Amino acid sequence: MKYTVVEICAGAGGQALGLHRAGFEHKLAVELDATAAKTLETNFDKILEVDAKVAVGDVADPAVWEPRHYAGNVDLLAGGVPCPPFTIAGKQLGANDERDLFAWAIKQVEVVQPRALLLENVRGLSLPRFAGYRQHVLDQLAESGYIGEWRLLHASDFGVPQLRPRFVLVALKPEDAAYFHWPEPQGGEAPTVGTTLRDLMASNGWEHADEWAAGANKIAPTIVGGSKKHGGADLGPTRAKRAWAQLGVDALGVANEPPGPGDKFAVGPKLTTEMVARIQGFPGEGKWDFEGRKTSRYRQIGNAFPPPVAEAVGRAIHAALDHKGEPVTRETVEHDPVYKALKGAKGSIRADQILNGQGEPLDLGEVEKRITMLSADFEIKIEVKNNVPRYELGEFKAFTGQDDHERHEVFLKNRTRIS
Incomplete structure (x- = not known):
């Protein structure tokens, strides 16, 4: 059975090709770069022989595509949103980077209501710096009715002759999530x-x-x-x-x-x-x-999600949607206990209260370090009472579609900065 997919930040089609091989058919692909979009159009027509629309422009611009038009009518929402906010080689500004579209993509899950979500990014997103960001994403998905999991996959485990780790997020509705199993490495060494x-x-x-x-x-x-x-x-x-x-x-x-x-x-x-x-x-x-x-x-190729990895994950999602195999109970993975403690607190909270409420052994210095990391992605309100600081979790700084977000102005002034 063919399942349908809408792909955002589609690039030149590495993920599209892999998903096609896994049994998905594109309804729409959205890509900012006009030349990469032309690559998609050419290959959709000549290679994949699918009648899929390719929308060219800013994926967050309603004039380019309207997520609500696909509400309840798509099996998979997939994409490879920009990597610079998380890459080890950059400043790792995360939610504070106007190029960050990860949080925006999560918001679209709420609008489109696909049966499954697949997003991939760089290994940097898996680091402790972004533990709170990852936890927030999982919490947002849960509020929308999805169970999400992160996994670091290595392209060389799937026959790609390259050292290319990718951090992948898959989320499904509970009735389908029970049948999802991450793809296993192929075994043996990758070709040289x-x-x-x-x-x-x-x-x-x-x-x-x-x-x-x-x-x-x-x-x-x-x-x-x-x-x-x-x-x-x-x-x-x-x-x-x-x-x-x-x-x-x-x-x-x-x-x-x-x-x-x-x-x-x-x-x-x-x-x-x-x-x-x-x-x-x-x-x-x-x-x-x-x-x-x-x-x-070269840029189109170098920025692509390797097709064999996309195919392996796509097949695992396809099998889950088919309810193949034995169902499993998905365990909740806690990425940041400090974030969870702050989020669950009613009002401000002291660092020692955070220590008493979390499950892993952290000293006071580690708690304060994690709060500092959280402050890069969230507003953290700090008040001092009796010479003791108290912390309260504020708004997430990321762009999720706000009309007044600075991303819009930056995009108009410098499109290449966003791309």
């Missing part, structure tokens, strides 16, 4: 870069392809797509470039074509966009094609 790319390296007559492939005997570092404000195509920061060099790859840019006869390199050949796509888990030219110039194609 050499094994994956040997045929492409030899495709233009380069006589050293076999030798090169034997030396490229590990999986790739994480491919970084970047954003429009950061130069051209590049395989990542300095540490990543060193890792690529150990694999015999020159990471200072992307090649127009594979190496040819007689070509010699100080470090090794550069990768073409087709090679990068192969490492990201895409099936190759003619099976998923990318529109635009080289730099645009």
Whole structure:
């Protein structure tokens, strides 16, 4: 049975391809970047042969799409909302970052009421810095009638030759959540870069392809797509470039074509966009094609959710919607006891009261540290009585669709900052 999906922040289709393979059919895909949207349109039409609408523009703009029009008529709401608010390489501003659309996406669950939700992001969202944010998301989902779970998945566990951890959120209605089981790793080692790319390296007559492939005997570092404000195509920061060099790859840019006869390199050949796509888990030219110039194609590929991982999670969700397998009792995972204590308090509360009310052993310094982290994403009201500070949890700072949020002004002034 085919289930329907609306996908937000769809990019160039890594998640779309995986979900299609898992048995989902798109009703709509929404993407800000016009070239990536063109990639989606091309592949929906020629490769997937589905009549799906692709809406181009800001996903939070009602003029681009209206979530309420899909209310009760979609099985899965999926997406890969922007990563910069959570990435380890950035400032990790979280809810205080105008690019954050995670909380907005959770709000749309309440509007669309799909049977299931799938959102993916970077590993940084799994860190203690965002424990309160994660807890708030689960609480919001629960209030909307869903059971949510987070899981860190590694692309290499699903046959992708790349070190690419992704932090995934899946939520379902209780009657379906009982049948959800996270996909198990495929078993065995992921293919190496050499094994994956040997045929492409030899495709233009380069006589050293076999030798090169034997030396490229590990999986790739994480491919970084970047954003429009950061130069051209590049395989990542300095540490990543060193890792690529150990694999015999020159990471200072992307090649127009594979190496040819007689070509010699100080470090090794550069990768073409087709090679990068192969490492990201895409099936190759003619099976998923990318529109635009080289730099645009590279960014589309580098920012994608690897199709094999999306397929594995999609199949698990599909099975849950079919009520396949044995039902399980889902255990509640508490991400931040300090957040829970503050949320459950009636009015302000002292740090020692938080200590007495939580289940894990925390000292006073750890409680205060967690309150400081929470203050980045929530308004924390502090009052001092008898020289003792008292804390009260205020509003969540994230953009959830507010008409007066600063995100709107930033978007109008600098679209590339948002994208």
